[in-house]
Amino acid sequence: EVQLVESGGGLIQPGGSLRLACAVSGFSVSSKYLSWVRQAPGRGLEWVSVMYSGGGTYYADSVKGRFTISRDSFNNILSLQMSSLRAEDTAVYYCAREDSVIRAFDIWGQGTMVTVSS
Amino acid sequence: DIQLTQSPSTLSASVGDRVTITCRASQSINNWLAWYQQKPGRAPKLLIYKASNVQSGVPSRFSGSGSGTEFTLTISGLQPDDFATYFCQRYNSYSYTFGQGTRLEVK
Numbered sequence: 001e002v003q004l005v006e007s008g009g010g011l012i013q014p015g016g017s018l019r020l021a022c023a024v025s026g027f028s029v030s031s032k033y034l035s036w037v038r039q040a041p042g043r044g045l046e047w048v049s050v051m052y053s054g055g056g057t058y059y060a061d062s063v064k065g066r067f068t069i070s071r072d073s074f075n076n077i078l079s080l081q082m083s084s085l086r087a088e089d090t091a092v093y094y095c096a097r098e099d100s101v102i103r104a105f106d107i108w109g110q111g112t113m114v115t116v117s118s
Numbered sequence: 119d120i121q122l123t124q125s126p127s128t129l130s131a132s133v134g135d136r137v138t139i140t141c142r143a144s145q146s147i148n149n150w151l152a153w154y155q156q157k158p159g160r161a162p163k164l165l166i167y168k169a170s171n172v173q174s175g176v177p178s179r180f181s182g183s184g185s186g187t188e189f190t191l192t193i194s195g196l197q198p199d200d201f202a203t204y205f206c207q208r209y210n211s212y213s214y215t216f217g218q219g220t221r222l223e224v225k
Contacts (some may be wrong), residue, residue, distance in 0.1 A: 035214065045154075045162065045205055047214035058212040094161055102168055103209040104152035108161035 002026030002107055004095045009112030016085050016116075022078040022095030022109055030073045033098035035105065036080045038091035038114075046091075049080065050098070063089075085116045120145050122206055124217035130225040135196045139220045141189045141206035150209040153182055153191045156219075157202045165204075166191060193222075 008020040022034070036048040049059045049069040057069050068081040078095055093114055097107040121144045131137050141151065149169040154162035164173045166182035169189055179194045193200055201224055206217040 037214075044219045045156075045207070045216040047216065050212070050214070056212075060213075098209075099167075102152075102171070103150045104164055104167040104173075104207070105154075105162070106164050106167075106173065108163070110161055 002097075004097065004107060004109035006093065006095050006109045006112040009093065009114045011115045011117065012085055013118050014086060014116055017081070017083040018085065018114060020080040020082065020093055020112060020114070022080075024076045024078060027097075028073070029071045029076045029078055033100050034071070034078045035096045035098060036067075036069065036078075037094045037096050037105070037108075038089075039094070039111075040088075040091040043091075048093070051078065053100070082114070085114075087116050090114060090116045119213075120147060120208070120210065120215065122208060122215055122217040124204075124206060124220045126220060127218070128221045128223060130223050131196055132225045133196050133198055136192065136194045137196060137222065139191045139204055139206075139222075141184075141191070141217050143187045143189075143208070146186045147208055147210065149185060151182075151184070151189050152207045152209075153180075154205045154207065155200075155202045156205065162205065196222075 003025045005023045012018050035050040051069045066084045070079050092111040094111045095109040096105040099106045123142045125140045151169045153166040156162040170182045181192045204220045
């Protein structure tokens with residue numbers, strides 16, 4: 001079964017770091033385009049970062065230089081290392097698979113909540 | 119950057135109604151335009167891709183159309199399960215943009 005399961009969220013102080021993980025099942029993490037998309041409480045969706053099957057990575061301007069996306073092909077996990085966290089990074093973070101043909105997010109995880117607060 | 123603006127922000131309707139949600143781009147865009155449905159506490163679900171193609175498993179009452187700067191999502195014959203929030207989204211040059219969302223509520 002194709003599935004994405006996020007973990008690693010929690011409460012973190014401003015300026016702190018946190019690492020999110022997305023456990024992938026049903027396909028290889030290296031074979032598909034995978035993104036992180038976040039949603040602040042009561043707000044809309046915001047794309048954060050993508051890792052393409054070829055290894056290329058891209059980031060939203062709001063996180064560039066602070067967040068790093070990576071993958072572990074052996075354990076089939078996509079990660080998001082977040083540093084210099086700010087209150088405005090508070091959100092549910094979703095891992096999402098993009099179908100490279102239709103260029104849309106066809107599979108989503110359940111999300112993990114990150115709260116940045118002192 | 120090209121912005122996506124959805125209208126209306128909130129839409130009140132009844133079961134059986136036909137409703138249309140609009141997504142306008144600040145400049146003409148290609149047809150890499152998708153629509154998602156999201157229910158409270160749940161992840162988004164892909165409904166429409168490439169502006170007018172219905173994702174597998176999505177009921178045929180959902181349809182998409184448009185080109186250039188204006189795209190629409192239409193639900194023909196609202197069902198109780200359709201009351202949710204809807205987002206449009208586009209891909210362009212290694213970047214992805216979402217509309218702000220349209221909340222479809224019971225009248």
